[in-house]
Amino acid sequence: MEKVMNSPLILDGKKISEKIRGELRSNISEASREAGREPGLAVILVGSDPASEIYVRNKIKACEKVGIRSFSYKLAEGIRTEEIIELISELNAKEEVDGILVQLPLPPHIDQKEVISAISPSKDVDGFHPENMGRLLGGIEEGFVPCTPLGIDILLGEYGIELKGMDVTVVGAGFIVGRPLSALLLRRNATVTVCHIHTKDLAKFTSQADMVISATGVPHLIKSDMVREGAVVIDVGISRIGGKIVGDVEFESVSKKASAITPVPGGVGPMTVTALLMNTFKAFRIRTGIQSTSTINP
Numbered sequence: 001m002e003k004v005m006n007s008p009l010i011l012d013g014k015k016i017s018e019k020i021r022g023e024l025r026s027n028i029s030e031a032s033r034e035a036g037r038e039p040g041l042a043v044i045l046v047g048s049d050p051a052s053e054i055y056v057r058n059k060i061k062a063c064e065k066v067g068i069r070s071f072s073y074k075l076a077e078g079i080r081t082e083e084i085i086e087l088i089s090e091l092n093a094k095e096e097v098d099g100i101l102v103q104l105p106l107p108p109h110i111d112q113k114e115v116i117s118a119i120s121p122s123k124d125v126d127g128f129h130p131e132n133m134g135r136l137l138g139g140i141e142e143g144f145v146p147c148t149p150l151g152i153d154i155l156l157g158e159y160g161i162e163l164k165g166m167d168v169t170v171v172g173a174g175f176i177v178g179r180p181l182s183a184l185l186l187r188r189n190a191t192v193t194v195c196h197i198h199t200k201d202l203a204k205f206t207s208q209a210d211m212v213i214s215a216t217g218v219p220h221l222i223k224s225d226m227v228r229e230g231a232v233v234i235d236v237g238i239s240r241i242g243g244k245i246v247g248d249v250e251f252e253s254v255s256k257k258a259s260a261i262t263p264v265p266g267g268v269g270p271m272t273v274t275a276l277l278m279n280t281f282k283a284f285r286i287r288t289g290i291q292s293t294s295t296i297n298p
Contacts, residue, residue: 008255008256008258008259008260008261009159009259009260009261010260010261010262010263011155011156011159011234011260011261011262011263011267012263012266012267013151013155013262013266013267013268013269013270013271014266014267014270016154016155016158016270016271016274017270017271017273017274019158020154020274020278021062021065021066021274021277024066024274024277024278024281025065025066025067027281028066028067028068028281029067031281031284031285031288031290032067034288034290035284035288035290037069037096038067038068038069039067039068039069039098039099039280039281039283039284040068040069040070040071040094040096040097040098040099040284041059041063041068041069041070041071041097041098041099041100041101041125041276041280042070042071042072042073042091042094042097042099042100042101043056043059043060043070043071043072043073043101043103044073044075044084044087044088044100044101044102044103045072045073045074045075045103046075046076046077046079046084046102046103046106046107046110047075047076047077047106047107048077049105052103052105055103056072056103058273059101059273059276060072062273062274062276062277063277063280066277068277068280068281069096071091071097073087075087077107078109079110081109081110081111081114081115084102084110084115084118085114085115085118088100088102088115088118088119089118091123092118092119092120092123097123098123098125098280098283098284098287099123099124099125099279099280099283099284100119100120100123100124100125101125101126101276102115102116102119102126104176116128116129116130117129117130121143121144122283122286122287123283124144125144125147125276125279125280125282125283126144126146126147126276126279127143127144127145127146127147127150127180127279128146128175128176129144131143132144132145133180136180136183136184136187137183139187144279144282144283145180145184145275145279146176146177146180146181147272147273147275147276147279148176148177148181148215148236148268148271148272148275149177149180149181149183149184150184150275150278150279151268151270151271151272151273151274151275152181152213152234152236152268152271153184153188154271154274154275155262155267155268155271156232156234159260161232161260163185163188163189163190163211164188164189164190165189165190165191166190166191166210166211167190167191167193167208167209167210167211168185168190168191168192168193168209168210168211168212168213169192169193169194169195169205169206169208169209169211169212169213170182170185170192170193170194170195170213170215171195171196171202171206171212171213171214171215171216171221171222171248172195172196172214172215172216172236173194173195173196174215177215177236178194178196178215179194181213181215182194190211193205193209202226203225203226206222206226206227207225207226207227207228208228209228209231210231210232211231211232211233211234212226212227212231212232212233212234213233213234213236214233214234214235214236214237214247214248214249215236215237215248216237216248217237217238217239217248218237218239218248219237219239219241219246219247219248220246220247220248220249220250221237221248221249222235222248222249222250222254223250223253223254224250224253224254224256224257227254227257227258228257229257230257230258230259231257231258231259232258232259232260232261233249233254233255233258233260233261233262234261234262234267234268235247235248235249235251235261235262235263235264235267235268236248236268237249237264238264238265238269245264245265246264247262247264247267249261249264251263251264
């Protein structure tokens with residue numbers, strides 16, 4: 001990939017998402033006619049965290065646009081773990097529900113592991129159930145890959161960025177992005193280094209990498225002196241400073257050195273939602289036995 005001086009390739013997640021969602025809309029319409037119903041996604045929101053409410057609203061809106069029926073459940077902040085699990089059990093048995101998503105994070109008093117484990121692996125479109133995580137680690141294609149790692153993988157593929165043999169540093173070892181992403185990168189034959197809050201010299205690792213992927217939520221953590229010339233930079237973080245949305249990467253300075261970079265907003269975010277739609281359609285197809293004609297499969 002050639003780089004024009006000071007003009008990196010902008011990895012436009014919004015544009016790629018629109019392309020994929022257009023294809024999904026067509027495929028879902030055809031499959032829905034064959035199955036006699038639309039794919040169904042149940043979304044559970046606990047409490048009233050403003051950011052979570054926005055995420056859920058965006059996911060439901062995206063579902064509507066591609067022909068996925070959404071079932072929304074807004075639960076009180078003080079609800080008990082057992083009550084959430086009871087609802088999940090009902091949704092596991094509900095024929096018209098193909099996917100179940102519990103918006104994270106959950107309030108501190110809720111046992112997140114118990115809630116995630118209660119979701120049927122075949123309806124776990126977020127990909128966080130231990131069985132799906134195990135399939136990812138084991139390189140078994142049949143499971144569901146968590147949405148942000150899947151979205152990044154698809155975005156890189158759409159721009160022809162080959163991961164095989166690439167030295168990739170992942171900054172952030174979280175359950176939602178860092179850990180599953182590292183497993184997916186290994187599946188793609190990248191050499192992966194994972195950094196986290198206890199890493200002693202972060203710049204030592206990022207400055208040697210062919211690709212840096214940051215998923216910490218720390219605004220402007222990755223600066224230009226931490227990235228080598230020609231690196232690919234993927235910014236998963238999202239924060240708000242003075243009313244402006246920013247990422248983990250100091251975009252203005254880092255983009256002058258990168259060969260390719262994702263913007264915030266408009267990079268990884270739209271791809272995460274698109275991956276959720278793809279996983280939901282995949283769950284629907286598996287449950288109904290309908291084959292996919294899509295050229296892009298999760």
